[in-house]
Amino acid sequence: xxxxxxxxxxxxxxxxxxxxxxxxxxxxxxxxxxxxxxxxxxxxxxxxxxxxxxxxxxxxxxxxxxxxxxxxxxxxxxxxxxxxxxxxxxxxxxxxxxxxxxxxxxxxxxxxxxxxxxxxxxxxxxxxxxxx
Amino acid sequence: xxxxxxxxxxxxxxxxxxxxxxxxxxxxxxxxxxxxxxxxxxxxxxxxxxxxxxxxxxxxxxxxxxxxxxxxxxxxxxxxxxxxxxxxxxxxxxxxxxxxxxxxxxxxxxxxxxxxxxxxxxxxxxxxxxxxxxxxxxxxxxxxxxxxxxxxxxxxxxxxxxxxxxxxxxxxxxxxxxxxxxxxxxxxxxxxxxxxxxxxxxxxxxxxxxxxxxxxxxxxxxxxxxxxxxxxxxxxxxxxxxxxxxxxxxxxxxxxxxxxxxxxxxxxxxxxxxxxxxxxxxxxxxxxxxxxxxxxxxxxxxxxxxxxxxxxxxxxxxxxxxxxxxxxxxxxxxxxxxxxxxxxxxxxxxxxxxxxxxxxxxxxxxxxxxxxxxxxxxxxxxxxxxxxxxxxxxxxxxxxxxxxxxxxxxxxxxxxxxxxxxxxxxxxxxxxxxxxxxxxxxxxxxxxxxxxxxxxxxxxxxxxxxxxxxxxxxxxxxxxxxxxxxxxxxxxxxxxxxxxxxxxxxxxxxxxxxxxxxxxxxxxxxxxxxxxxxxxxxxxxxxxxxxxxxxxxx
Amino acid sequence: xxxxxxxxxxxxxxxxxxxxxxxxxxxxxxxxxxxxxxxxxxxxxxxxxxxxxxxxxxxxxxxxxxxxxxxxxxxxxxxxxxxxxxxxxxxxxxxxxxxxxxxxxxxxxxxxxxxxxxxxxxxxxxxxxxxxxxxxxxxxxxxxxxxxxxxxxxxxxxxxxxxxxxxxxxxxxxxxxxxxxxxxxxxxxxxxxxxxxxxxxxxxxxxxxxxxxxxxxxxxxxxxxxxxxxxxxxxxxxxxxxxxxxxxxxxxxxxxxxxxxxxxxxxxxxxxxxxxxxxxxxxxxxxxxxxxxxxxxxxxxxxxxxxxx
Numbered sequence: 003x004x005x006x007x008x009x010x011x012x013x014x015x016x017x018x019x020x021x022x023x024x025x026x027x028x029x030x031x032x033x034x035x036x037x038x039x040x041x042x043x044x045x046x047x048x049x050x051x052x053x054x055x056x057x058x059x060x061x062x063x064x065x066x067x068x069x070x071x072x073x074x075x076x077x078x079x080x081x082x083x084x085x086x087x088x089x090x091x092x093x094x095x096x097x098x099x100x101x102x103x104x105x106x107x108x109x110x111x112x113x114x115x116x117x118x119x120x121x122x123x124x125x126x127x128x129x130x131x132x133x134x
Numbered sequence: 135x136x137x138x139x140x141x142x143x144x145x146x147x148x149x150x151x152x153x154x155x156x157x158x159x160x161x162x163x164x165x166x167x168x169x170x171x172x173x174x175x176x177x178x179x180x181x182x183x184x185x186x187x188x189x190x191x192x193x194x195x196x197x198x199x200x201x202x203x204x205x206x207x208x209x210x211x212x213x214x215x216x217x218x219x220x221x222x223x224x225x226x227x228x229x230x231x232x233x234x235x236x237x238x239x240x241x242x243x244x245x246x247x248x249x250x251x252x253x254x255x256x257x258x259x260x261x262x263x264x265x266x267x268x269x270x271x272x273x274x275x276x277x278x279x280x281x282x283x284x285x286x287x288x289x290x291x292x293x294x295x296x297x298x299x300x301x302x303x304x305x306x307x308x309x310x311x312x313x314x315x316x317x318x319x320x321x322x323x324x325x326x327x328x329x330x331x332x333x334x335x336x337x338x339x340x341x342x343x344x345x346x347x348x349x350x351x352x353x354x355x356x357x358x359x360x361x362x363x364x365x366x367x368x369x370x371x372x373x374x375x376x377x378x379x380x381x382x383x384x385x386x387x388x389x390x391x392x393x394x395x396x397x398x399x400x401x402x403x404x405x406x407x408x409x410x411x412x413x414x415x416x417x418x419x420x421x422x423x424x425x426x427x428x429x430x431x432x433x434x435x436x437x438x439x440x441x442x443x444x445x446x447x448x449x450x451x452x453x454x455x456x457x458x459x460x461x462x463x464x465x466x467x468x469x470x471x472x473x474x475x476x477x478x479x480x481x482x483x484x485x486x487x488x489x490x491x492x493x494x495x496x497x498x499x500x501x502x503x504x505x506x507x508x509x510x511x512x513x514x515x516x517x518x519x520x521x522x523x524x525x526x527x528x529x530x531x532x533x534x535x536x537x538x539x540x541x542x543x544x545x546x547x548x549x550x551x552x553x554x555x556x557x558x559x560x561x562x563x564x565x566x567x568x569x570x571x572x573x574x575x576x577x578x579x580x581x582x583x584x585x586x587x588x589x590x591x592x593x594x595x596x597x598x599x600x601x602x603x604x605x606x607x608x609x610x611x612x613x614x615x616x617x618x619x620x621x622x623x624x625x626x627x628x629x630x631x632x633x634x635x636x637x638x639x640x641x642x643x644x645x646x647x648x649x650x651x652x653x654x655x656x657x658x659x660x661x662x663x664x665x666x667x668x669x670x671x672x673x674x675x676x677x678x679x680x681x682x683x684x685x686x687x688x
Numbered sequence: 689x690x691x692x693x694x695x696x697x698x699x700x701x702x703x704x705x706x707x708x709x710x711x712x713x714x715x716x717x718x719x720x721x722x723x724x725x726x727x728x729x730x731x732x733x734x735x736x737x738x739x740x741x742x743x744x745x746x747x748x749x750x751x752x753x754x755x756x757x758x759x760x761x762x763x764x765x766x767x768x769x770x771x772x773x774x775x776x777x778x779x780x781x782x783x784x785x786x787x788x789x790x791x792x793x794x795x796x797x798x799x800x801x802x803x804x805x806x807x808x809x810x811x812x813x814x815x816x817x818x819x820x821x822x823x824x825x826x827x828x829x830x831x832x833x834x835x836x837x838x839x840x841x842x843x844x845x846x847x848x849x850x851x852x853x854x855x856x857x858x859x860x861x862x863x864x865x866x867x868x869x870x871x872x873x874x875x876x877x878x879x880x881x882x883x884x885x886x887x888x889x890x891x892x893x894x895x896x897x898x899x900x901x902x903x904x905x906x907x908x909x910x911x912x913x914x915x916x917x918x919x920x921x922x923x924x925x926x927x928x929x930x931x932x933x934x935x936x937x938x939x940x941x942x943x944x945x946x947x948x949x950x951x952x953x954x955x956x957x958x959x960x961x962x963x964x965x966x967x968x969x970x971x972x973x974x975x976x977x978x979x980x981x982x983x984x985x986x987x988x989x990x991x992x993x994x995x996x997x
Contacts, residue, residue: 005802006715007778017248017264019337022377022464025577026584028688032779039798042686042786043337046260049789056796057785058707068248069503069613073263086704099502100606117468117501118597120588342913561855569744683749688781 006134008036011059013050014043015078018068023095027063030121031128047074051081054090060132063124064111067096072105079110091131095124139178151175167425168583169382171545177537182544190435191540194489194530196450198438200431200543201531202489203454208527212240213485214492215517216293218460220245220270221504222617224280227270231285233507237514242285243293243494245269246303251338253299253672256621265618268504269295273625274667278306279313287311291322293368293458293492298340300327301349301654302671305662324365324414324458327353330391330563331370333682334572335377340672343564345679349654350395351402354409356655365414367395368458371433374572375418376464378580381429382546384418386553387563387572389437393554394563396445406445410452419481419488420462426481427533428542430457430488436547440554458492459485468501470596471607475512482520487533493517503610570687577687625667632665640664641674648678691719695726698822703795706822710797713814724814730821733933735925738829738845745853746877748787749912751828755794757918758826766795766824768815770808770831773800784830795824801832808840810951813944816844842871843943846929846936849873852891854883871905872928879909879917956992964988 010031012024021043028038039057041050054062062082064075071094079092093113094106103114113127165173174181183190192198195205204210217234220227231242246269249261255273256265265271272278287310296303304325308318329346332339339346350367357366371388379387392413399409417433419426437455441447461481466474478495485493495513497505505513521527533539553575560566567573586592593599640661647657661671691712698705713720737754741747748769755765769784782798789796802809808831819827831841842848848871855878874895876888891907906924910917930936964970973979 006711006717007800009711017252017254017260017338019332020377021337022577022580025688026378026581028781029581030584032774032781033777035778037773037780037782037798037800038688039782039785040686040688041789042783043684044260045789052792053785053789053796055704056707057798058704058711068264069267070263073615097501097503099610099612101610118594120598121584122588683787686783686786688783 008061008128008132008134009039009057009059010036010061010063010128011039011041011050011054011057013041013045013053013062013064013078015045015047015050015064015066015074016068016070017044018066018070018096019043020067020096021065023067024065027065027095027121027124030125034125034129036128047077047081050078051085051087054082055085055087059090060134061091061093061128063128064092064094065096066094066098069097071096071098072102075106075111076109083110091128093124093127095119136180139180143178143180167381167422167542168420169380169425169546169549171382171425171542171549174538174541177541179537181537182540190544191534197442197453198435199454200435201534203434203456203491205530207489207530208486208521209530212521212527213490214241214291214458215239215514215521216241216243216458216492216494217510217514218243218245218293218295218494219505219510220247221268221611222266222270222613223621224270224272224277228281228283228285230507230510231281234510234514235285235290237511238518239514241291241293241492244281244295246294246296247271248338250303250668251296251298253302253340253668253676255625255667255669256618257625258669261618263615263618265621266613271617271621272303272306272668273621274628274665275306275309275662276624276628276665278303278310282310282314286316287314288316288320291324293324293326295326297326297329297332297336297338298346299668299672300325301353301658302662302668304353305655305659308659309663318360319362321361322363324368325353326368326370326416328367328370328391328395328416330394330567331373331388333567333684334374334387334391335379335576336373337684339682339684341675341679342682343568345675346682347395347398347564348402351399351404352653352655354399354412355402355404356653357412358404358409362412365412365456366409367412368414368416369395370416372416372418372460374576375420375462377576378464378583379576380579381420381422381425382549383553383575383579385429385433385436385546386550386557387576388415388417389433389440389550390554390557390563390566390572392437393440393444396441397562400445406441406447407449407452410441410445410447411449411454414491415455415457417457417459417490418462419459419485419490421465421477421480421484423480423484423487424533424536424539424542425546426484427488428539428546430459430485430490431531431539431543432546432550433457434489435543436550456491458494459488459490460494461485461496463496463500466496466498466500467594467596468607470602470604471498471502473596474498474500475516478513479516479520482516483524483526486520486526489531499607499610502607503612506609506611568685570685573685573687628665629667636664637661637666637670640666641670644671645674645678648675691723692726695723698818699730701822706795706818707797709818710815713818714799714802714809714811716811720811720814724817727818727821731817731937732820732823733937734816734820734825734827735847735929736816736827736829736845737925738831738841738848739851740831740841740848741851741875745851746912747830747851748784750849750851750875750877750910750918751830752788752791753910753912753915753918754922755788755791755826755828757922759791759793763825764795764823765791765793765826765828766797766819767828767830768797768799768812768819770799770801770812770829772832773803775803778803795819804951808844810948813844813940843940843947847872847925849875851875851877852887853878854881854887873921873924874905874907875921876907876909877912879911880913884909953992956995960988960992 012028031038092111094111095115191200194202219230247266248264250272254261256271353366357364369392371384374387375384434455438453441453461478475498495516497509497513499509557566644657694705698709739747759765771782773780780800785796785798850871876884908921974981
């Protein structure tokens with residue numbers, strides 16, 4: 003009888019200071035029974051991956067609204083891979099135009115949640131993609 | 135008189151209303167606005183006290199300024215149409231400014247990219263992927279000169295959305311003007327320079343609070359002597375609202391920050407009437423038309439009282455809350471983006487009926503990308519249509535006397551005042567932010583709103599109702615990595631073509647002044663003139679002041 | 689991956705494996721006993737420092753500076769930051785790592801207390817031992833506020849530290865109970881604030897008249913904004929930590945053993961109760977005098993004992 007909880011790292015990479023969405027997602031995931039670790043603002047991809055590994059998270063949920071997603075998301079994904087942690091699910095949220103989805107998906111991002119997405123969709127996606 | 139109304143209302147309830155209620159009910163059990171104010175079915179003279187007209191409303195241009203800060207408002211002069219813009223390099227932004235001016239915009243508003251806002255040069259490793267994305271990249275005076283090429287600084291007023299490194303950008307603006315032959319005292323404009331809201335809601339801080347306040351009061355002092363037509367701060371509620379606060383909280387937290395700035399300036403030795411006249415504000419305009427109008431009026435009246443009673447201001451000018459408004463970005467949707475034009479129109483009405491001095495309207499693609507030329511044109515036209523075709527500018531404060539609007543104005547002022555008292559008890563805005571109080575209030579309101587949208591208690595057209603299947607939007611503005619490459623390249627070239635000895639001397643003087651009590655503006659202007667970069671200047675200050683470590687309240 | 693493989697990698701120094709082993713143990717896996725059996729022999733004694741205090745006192749910042757000071761001396765440091773799980777949803781917001789994230793070589797793990805009463809999770813002891821086996825020399829445990837947590841933290845830690853700060857309102861009054869039971873060290877953080885000295889004086893007075901064993905507690909001032917006072921604080925650790933490791937380890941384990949047994953039995957009792965059919969009817973019978981309540985309880989307990997665990 004294990005008491006395994008889904009652990010999610012909510013990450014704010016780069017210089018973007020908008021955290022309204024990240025904080026709301028954090029609460030929603032907590033309400034859905036998950037353990038949520040928030041990195042705070044201005045984290046480098048290295049710091050984010052370091053945290054993901056130390057915390058043994060199931061998901062790294064990246065929040066980014068500054069337009070730097072095409073650069074920062076693949077970086078995070080690749081660093082996870084290099085550190086033997088590519089079993090960690092990477093999702094993204096924020097201001098990400100649809101034309102960039104393919105590039106991100108090809109670079110390891112598995113769920114992209116843009117403005118207007120109900121939080122329940124994020125919860126369901128994570129629950130259905132994390133096996134325990 | 136009021137007894138007649140009471141009696142008549144009872145009659146109405148018993149004879150007319152109750153029948154309709156029994157048959158049809160109402161759409162909701164409770165009608166509440168964002169500030170959690172319960173809305174009556176009908177407002178009557180009983181809801182406001184019209185005996186207080188003179189003391190509560192008065193006349194525009196006079197204390198308590200409820201009806202507006204100028205006696206003639208838009209009959210005298212329309213608000214400044216000032217579209218926030220900037221992207222990629224200085225050259226491309228310069229072209230956008232020229233386009234907007236040619237289309238009838240009456241003031242410039244600069245958006246800087248994140249590295250610039252946080253005091254990093256474009257070649258800093260932390261700036262990778264971010265150069266030119268949310269605004270224009272400015273690394274040194276060179277870029278600033280290109281940005282204003284062909285734009286006469288004695289004729290146009292410029293607003294710069296810059297906070298932590300505001301002193302540096304202001305210095306660059308001064309030197310560019312100087313090179314155009316325009317002296318400092320002729321310059322008109324605003325720097326946002328509001329660090330407290332950065333800590334609370336926006337995130338582009340650099341230095342810790344005490345040192346940031348020092349920079350801010352240095353700017354106040356310098357400008358009070360040299361730049362009489364320049365607004366040295368734009369105390370902002372826009373971002374607090376965007377982060378999820380209610381309308382009443384927007385007023386409360388903004389004015390609480392304002393109080394902290396006035397206190398800091400007075401502590402540094404400035405006389406309140408010498409600088410308060412150049413404080414300006416920046417608010418949001420959301421969709422609830424009447425709540426927003428009431429909010430602006432409440433803010434004006436409350437600030438006037440604060441300046442008079444708390445700070446003993448003597449000059450009328452010191453008690454005036456002059457403000458810029460931006461329509462609410464967070465209200466615009468990625469779904470069916472054309473609908474946003476309708477939203478922005480309502481928000482424009484709110485700002486104008488609320489008496490704004492200057493206005494930025496968002497473009498329809500706000501939730502997707504930076505605006506294209508076509509979409510920013512429509513946003514500007516929205517302002518022009520309201521200004522010239524709607525008739526609402528032809529009398530001052532047209533909604534005064536509305537039982538509903540006056541009741542809301544009173545209520546919002548009351549709620550905001552309660553918050554300000556609470557913040558006073560915590561020791562002021564700086565302490566409230568350090569303890570995370572303001573951040574938590576904002577996060578709680580944001581979460582509450584999200585739940586209301588997800589339960590369909592709040593409808594967002596196109597998002598949780600009236601959705602359609604749509605193909606991805608085409609033709610959005612994109613900034614690619616070529617911009618970053620170009621900017622880094624020209625930064626390198628600029629650095630190799632300047633006098634490094636002079637730059638070093640200037641930076642050393644800056645360090646010495648930062649370590650002592652000198653006003654930092656003159657040394658920063660000197661460093662900027664020698665083409666020291668923004669990053670170099672900010673790094674010196676980082677060494678001396680340290681960096682802020684944020685309090686995160688989930 | 690088989691547990692043995694992960695444990696070997698973990699003992700070799702691989703951080704991801706360490707993190708995975710902690711997750712297994714934290715989730716009350718049936719393999720926990722076997723895993724710990726393999727880990728205990730590798731434990732060589734670490735300095736465990738429990739940190740508690742009211743919200744706003746700056747616990748995380750104090751830990752940041754302490755961890756940095758020690759890590760700069762080339763010693764291996766780990767931090768366990770414990771926050772409460774929601775009793776309603778079971779989820780948790782774990783935000784303490786934010787203030788410490790700049791420490792590259794420090795292992796930081798955020799833990800939910802899994803709704804346990806003492807403010808630390810029941811697996812905290814095992815996690816500490818795992819870190820010890822991986823050669824971490826200093827392990828900081830940051831707990832949930834004040835109240836019950838410091839009681840439990842005392843059982844696990846070699847040094848308990850209470851962090852206070854001036855200007856937090858009625859902190860002295862509210863913490864009277866906590867202060868009287870906690871600790872070896874009391875830290876007055878935010879030393880830059882005007883009331884810091886007064887708070888220090890008040891504390892020293894209270895300790896003088898204290899009847900409890902912590903009357904010898906030392907009071908320090910720190911300023912976590914400017915990073916001052918931490919060298920001095922670290923220097924006092926050796927004088928507080930008792931030298932007799934073996935006895936200490938046995939005592940700690942005895943306490944944990946008892947607690948784990950208690951937790952296990954409580955869980956079994958709850959499970960039995962919740963799975964009892966027709967419980968309402970049975971209760972009615974008791975109220976009607978048709979059943980003997982003590983006999984019923986004894987029967988349930990017998991059932992539990994005779995069940996294979």
